[in-house]
Amino acid sequence: MTTMNRQILLASRPTAEPTADNFRLVETPVPELADGQVLVRHHFLSLDPYMRGRMSESKSYAQPQPLNEVMIGGTVGEVVASKNGHFKVGDQVVGMGGWQEYAVVNADQRGVLQKVDTTHIPLSAYLGAVGMPGVTAWYGLVKIINPKAGETIVVSAASGAVGGAVGQLAKARGCRVVGIAGGPQKCAQVVEELGFDACIDYKAHGDAKALSKALKEACPNGIDGYFENVGGMILDAVMSRANAFSRIAMCGMIAGYNGEPIPMAAPQLILVNRMKIEGFIVSEHMDVWPDALKELGMLVASGKFKYRETVAEGLAAAPEAFLGLLKGRNFGKQLVKLV
Amino acid sequence: MTTMNRQILLASRPTAEPTADNFRLVETPVPELADGQVLVRHHFLSLDPYMRGRMSESKSYAQPQPLNEVMIGGTVGEVVASKNGHFKVGDQVVGMGGWQEYAVVNADQRGVLQKVDTTHIPLSAYLGAVGMPGVTAWYGLVKIINPKAGETIVVSAASGAVGGAVGQLAKARGCRVVGIAGGPQKCAQVVEELGFDACIDYKAHGDAKALSKALKEACPNGIDGYFENVGGMILDAVMSRANAFSRIAMCGMIAGYNGEPIPMAAPQLILVNRMKIEGFIVSEHMDVWPDALKELGMLVASGKFKYRETVAEGLAAAPEAFLGLLKGRNFGKQLVKLV
Numbered sequence: 001m002t003t004m005n006r007q008i009l010l011a012s013r014p015t016a017e018p019t020a021d022n023f024r025l026v027e028t029p030v031p032e033l034a035d036g037q038v039l040v041r042h043h044f045l046s047l048d049p050y051m052r053g054r055m056s057e058s059k060s061y062a063q064p065q066p067l068n069e070v071m072i073g074g075t076v077g078e079v080v081a082s083k084n085g086h087f088k089v090g091d092q093v094v095g096m097g098g099w100q101e102y103a104v105v106n107a108d109q110r111g112v113l114q115k116v117d118t119t120h121i122p123l124s125a126y127l128g129a130v131g132m133p134g135v136t137a138w139y140g141l142v143k144i145i146n147p148k149a150g151e152t153i154v155v156s157a158a159s160g161a162v163g164g165a166v167g168q169l170a171k172a173r174g175c176r177v178v179g180i181a182g183g184p185q186k187c188a189q190v191v192e193e194l195g196f197d198a199c200i201d202y203k204a205h206g207d208a209k210a211l212s213k214a215l216k217e218a219c220p221n222g223i224d225g226y227f228e229n230v231g232g233m234i235l236d237a238v239m240s241r242a243n244a245f246s247r248i249a250m251c252g253m254i255a256g257y258n259g260e261p262i263p264m265a266a267p268q269l270i271l272v273n274r275m276k277i278e279g280f281i282v283s284e285h286m287d288v289w290p291d292a293l294k295e296l297g298m299l300v301a302s303g304k305f306k307y308r309e310t311v312a313e314g315l316a317a318a319p320e321a322f323l324g325l326l327k328g329r330n331f332g333k334q335l336v337k338l339v
Numbered sequence: 340m341t342t343m344n345r346q347i348l349l350a351s352r353p354t355a356e357p358t359a360d361n362f363r364l365v366e367t368p369v370p371e372l373a374d375g376q377v378l379v380r381h382h383f384l385s386l387d388p389y390m391r392g393r394m395s396e397s398k399s400y401a402q403p404q405p406l407n408e409v410m411i412g413g414t415v416g417e418v419v420a421s422k423n424g425h426f427k428v429g430d431q432v433v434g435m436g437g438w439q440e441y442a443v444v445n446a447d448q449r450g451v452l453q454k455v456d457t458t459h460i461p462l463s464a465y466l467g468a469v470g471m472p473g474v475t476a477w478y479g480l481v482k483i484i485n486p487k488a489g490e491t492i493v494v495s496a497a498s499g500a501v502g503g504a505v506g507q508l509a510k511a512r513g514c515r516v517v518g519i520a521g522g523p524q525k526c527a528q529v530v531e532e533l534g535f536d537a538c539i540d541y542k543a544h545g546d547a548k549a550l551s552k553a554l555k556e557a558c559p560n561g562i563d564g565y566f567e568n569v570g571g572m573i574l575d576a577v578m579s580r581a582n583a584f585s586r587i588a589m590c591g592m593i594a595g596y597n598g599e600p601i602p603m604a605a606p607q608l609i610l611v612n613r614m615k616i617e618g619f620i621v622s623e624h625m626d627v628w629p630d631a632l633k634e635l636g637m638l639v640a641s642g643k644f645k646y647r648e649t650v651a652e653g654l655a656a657a658p659e660a661f662l663g664l665l666k667g668r669n670f671g672k673q674l675v676k677l678v
Binding site: 061231235244250251252253256261262263264265266267268270271272273274275276277278279280281284 | 400570574583589590591592595600601602603604605606607609610611612613614615616617618619620623
């Protein structure tokens with residue numbers, strides 16, 4: 001009996017804001033496994049802002065997602081068939097299986113499929129707090145911002161998977177942590193659930209000047225480190241409160257993902273305040289993953305680390321869930337549950 | 340007999356572009372020396388872009404220059420009287436004597452006055468290639484850009500004291516070096532005298548797009564390091580040609596010194612290209628001065644290092660010479676000769 005696999009392909013490239021029409025759901029039979037291959041049934045797909053960049057053809061740090069192929073993305077699931085000595089049926093695994101119900105993985109290639117232990121850590125967390133978003137937070141905070149106890153750290157998209165991790169890792173290092181998020185509900189959650197010292201609703205502030213004033217109140221000693229996920233007026237407002245020798249880890253600029261101009265108003269502040277700004281992509285720093293995952297895994301397993309998940313049900317819901325993520329409709333990690 | 344000292348004070352702060360009216364020349368008697376003091380007769384004053392920042396009251400990395408006090412600035416000269424055991428009449432010295440013919444220096448304070456050797460290095464060079472501008476070039480290039488042989492390094496204000504040093508230090512490290520300067524004469528000098536591989540006249544290019552095209556031709560392998568003295572459209576153009584993992588040392592942004600807005604058009608390139616941008620002030624890195632001065636001194640003494648000086652004659656000429664420097668009228672180091 002042939003197992004059928006449902007997949008979502010990139011059907012067309014968005015010209016500005018992406019729409020559901022850019023995706024196409026298809027059904028194809030799962031092929032026979034060759035030697036060395038493993039068949040994984042996906043339990044969860046990860047949806048992440050970086051995927052927006054891959055949908056476009058413009059020059060970026062990664063190759064564009066090819067048209068008419070399965071959308072890329074992180075996945076967790078269970079091995080349901082194996083012709084590979086390292087994996088057996090029932091193994092729980094994390095990989096880059098893409099937007100589909102099953103993936104045939106050439107598991108001989110080192111690193112493409114990792115067995116994970118779900119005794120103390122839920123499977124879905126390997127796509128969030130103990131996965132790529134967690135390590136992203138860890139790298140930018142620890143390796144670029146390098147915070148000292150007592151410093152003030154600000155993070156935008158604070159209620160997202162990355163932002164929430166940044167704040168909690170910074171709190172664990174003795175920092176004052178201030179989030180920026182969209183809407184009073186998200187801000188309340190960031191403070192009450194995630195333990196940030198304060199969170200500013202950028203939607204309640206019409207321009208960089210108003211946001212700067214709110215930041216001044218929340219950061220009476222100025223800002224020493226900033227983890228950037230958004231760009232635009234939020235970056236301008238943060239820079240206006242930056243201290244001497246402050247550091248900005250540039251992780252994402254979702255404000256410009258559809259091609260909107262997002263100039264930095266006052267780059268002279270980099271000089272005046274002797275700031276350091278560094279862009280990074282976590283997949284280029286594989287050497288830090290073990291250290292980062294160790295800290296993140298211990299925090300999650302011990303229950304000290306809080307995170308939320310927004311879960312869409314079924315593969316067909318992935319495109320709308322992804323479009324919602326780009327509009328900030330999710331709380332915490334955006335997942336699609338398939339099993 | 341009392342010696343008279345002529346001094347230039349900051350009389351008022353500029354509201355936009357500074358003018359000669361912001362300065363006032365006064366004549367005052369040189370006071371008697373107290374124990375530990377040294378009287379220095381200045382041979383040369385240094386004029387530098389950073390002084391523009393000090394004229395304003397706005398927040399910057401340094402205190403504003405007080406009104407009705409002698410304009411600050413680097414000086415070289417000769418000891419003409421001494422009540423300090425470490426200095427004797429005839430010693431040649433470099434210090435921060437300011438815009439005046441004589442300075443009374445409390446020479447017990449470490450570092451305020453340095454004896455220099457003029458056997459192989461002209462006295463004036465201690466204000467340029469073997470002084471603050473040279474060390475500024477060295478710090479930004481070596482400590483921030485950290486160039487590797489074969490990389491392409493770009494520097495703006497390439498014919499200035501700092502820019503010329505950046506290019507020659509980068510050439511000595513095996514880099515391709517491209518300057519940006521204003522006007523065909525400066526560009527010719529940068530290539531023919533200073534040995535840059537190419538120099539682009541930004542005045543011949545109306546906007547960042549045109550300048551970007553010129554940079555593409557001059558930098559066929561893209562740009563790995565940029566030493567920023569100007570800002571504005573030059574920064575935008577350079578960023579449009581920046582390679583992955585490129586570094587920008589932010590030393591000055593003269594385009595915005597009079598308060599003009601100088602937004603950075605596309606900060607998302609910092610992320611896309613995983614760039615590092617760092618602002619610095621050389622006086623905060625005194626630990627590198629010995630290493631830097633050693634390399635610069637050897638290069639100058641051996642004749643390998645080329646530099647030009649633009650020399651105004653007499654203290655009264657200092658304000659106009661300074662205003663000319665801000666407009667880019669100088670070639671190389673701008674000095675005022677007093678003796």
